[in-house]
Amino acid sequence: MPVRTWRTVLDSTTASVGARPQARWLCEEASGAFGNDFDEVLDDEPTTRMMAHLAAMLERHATGEPLQYVLGHWSFRHLDLLVDQRVLIPRPETEILAGLAIDLMRSALAGGQSSVRCVDLGTGSGAIGLSLALELPRGAAEVWLCDLSSDALDVARANLAGLGVAGHGVRVAQGSWFEALPVDLCGSLDLVAANPPYVADGDPDVDAAVRDWEPAAAVWSGPDGLEAHRVICATAARWLRPGGWLVCEIGSTQGHDVAALMSDAGLGDVEVRPDLAGRDRIVTGRRPG
Numbered sequence: 001m002p003v004r005t006w007r008t009v010l011d012s013t014t015a016s017v018g019a020r021p022q023a024r025w026l027c028e029e030a031s032g033a034f035g036n037d038f039d040e041v042l043d044d045e046p047t048t049r050m051m052a053h054l055a056a057m058l059e060r061h062a063t064g065e066p067l068q069y070v071l072g073h074w075s076f077r078h079l080d081l082l083v084d085q086r087v088l089i090p091r092p093e094t095e096i097l098a099g100l101a102i103d104l105m106r107s108a109l110a111g112g113q114s115s116v117r118c119v120d121l122g123t124g125s126g127a128i129g130l131s132l133a134l135e136l137p138r139g140a141a142e143v144w145l146c147d148l149s150s151d152a153l154d155v156a157r158a159n160l161a162g163l164g165v166a167g168h169g170v171r172v173a174q175g176s177w178f179e180a181l182p183v184d185l186c187g188s189l190d191l192v193a194a195n196p197p198y199v200a201d202g203d204p205d206v207d208a209a210v211r212d213w214e215p216a217a218a219v220w221s222g223p224d225g226l227e228a229h230r231v232i233c234a235t236a237a238r239w240l241r242p243g244g245w246l247v248c249e250i251g252s253t254q255g256h257d258v259a260a261l262m263s264d265a266g267l268g269d270v271e272v273r274p275d276l277a278g279r280d281r282i283v284t285g286r287r288p289g
Contacts, residue, residue, distance in 0.1 A: 006031060007042040009054070016058060022067055029071050030054035066209050076127045078134060082158050086151040087124040088218040093275045094195050097249050097282050098131040100273065101193045104245050104284075105136055108190055117185070119144045119239075121177055121194040121232060124218060126156035128193050134166045143170045146180035149217060177228075178235050189240050195249040196228035197221040225251055226258070233261035233285075242289025247282060255280030 002008075006027060013023040028034045030053045033041045046054075060070045068074040068089045073082050076090040077098060083089055105116045116136070120129030123145040133143045145156050153174055160167045173180040199206055201220050210219060221227045229248060236246045246267060250258045255272035262270045267285030275281035 003045055005043050005045055006038070009046055009051075010042070013054070013058070017061060025067065025071060026054060026057050026061070029057065064209060064212060066213055069213065076125075077131050079127065079130055079159070080162075081125045081127060081130075082155055082162075083125055084155065085213060086149070086215065087155045088195075088214055090125060090127045093281050094127060094249060096273075096275055097193065097195060097247060098128045100282060100284070101128065101191055101245075101247050102132060102135050104247070105132065105141065105191055109137065109140055113190070115140050115142065116190040117142045117144075117188055118191040118193065119146060119181065119189055121146050121180075121192060122196050122218070122228070123147050123156050124152050124195075126159045128195065129156075129170065130159055130163055130167070132191075132193075133170050134163060138166065139169065141169055144181060144185075145170060145172045146175060146177070148174065148176045148180075149215070150174060152215070152218075177231055178239055181239070186239055187241055190244045191247065192232075192236050192240060192245070193247045194228075194232055196232060198225045198229065198249070198251045198254060200225040224257075226254065226261070229254075229258050229261055233258070233265045233267070236262075236285075237266045237287050240287040242287055244287050246285045246287075248284075249281060250283055252279040252281065255283060258283040259285075 010023060010027050013027055014020050017023050028038045030050045031041060057070050061067060066089060068083050069085055073080055074090055077095050081090060108116050118132050118141055123129050126145050129143045129145045132141055147153050153172055157172055160170055197219050198221050199219050201223055248258060259270045259272050262283060262285035268288045269286040271284050272280050273282040
């Protein structure tokens with residue numbers, strides 16, 4: 001009987017899941033060897049425990065569970081984040097938002113500010129806030145991770161622990177949007193970044209994996225998908241310092257409506273920005289002054 005190797009297991013896993021990249025990620029997870037290290041073990045024989053792990057992941061994946069949850073972690077910019085059904089899966093569109101938020105704060109620091117105070121509202125896994133903490137100059141950013149869900153904050157805390165010394169300026173707070181924050185922060189924020197829920201209740205076009213597996217509170221937002229944005233936009237101006245930024249992710253058809261919400265709330269320099277596919281994805285606004 002031929003010896004089973006990771007090379008043959010990768011081939012059979014590809015046939016099972018129908019895609020080579022996904023099959024490789026599963027095999028890497030089961031083997032404990034990632035990237036180039038996996039290439040070096042392709043001709044090694046998997047242990048019984050490794051094959052049992054792979055079989056369990058394939059069984060979960062076959063039920064429709066998203067690959068990110070099956071693997072238990074997912075990359076986001078320079079982070080490898082713990083993710084499970086307690087939090088929304090980090091997506092490339094949100095990486096764009098995080099990158100824009102980082103650029104805005106780098107500009108503030110380059111313009112003479114010694115430090116910046118940032119809030120990640122509805123943080124989930126902590127993706128946006130932890131990216132700010134990691135990528136801004138060490139010691140220059142105070143970052144608040146806020147969420148109503150205690151389960152989500154447990155995930156965010158686990159990801160914060162993995163940040164090491166870069167996470168020393170990060171704080172975690174529970175509550176609904178700005179209610180999570182200490183009142184003495186009012187009027188002092190340089191940045192509020194949010195990827196709130198923005199799908200209309202019962203939208204039939206939502207992917208089944210999102211509907212069946214991701215946390216409902218992070219997906220649905222009322223009859224038109226704008227309930228969360230209304231609350232955030234209406235409240236942001238009094239929490240921002242003069243010149244501070246609000247940066248929100250949106251659905252691809254919501255640019256005009258969210259821009260109007262920001263303008264009506266007294267924010268200026270309102271702009272709708274596209275994602276990599278050219279669709280409306282981010283709205284930014286700034287407190288005048």
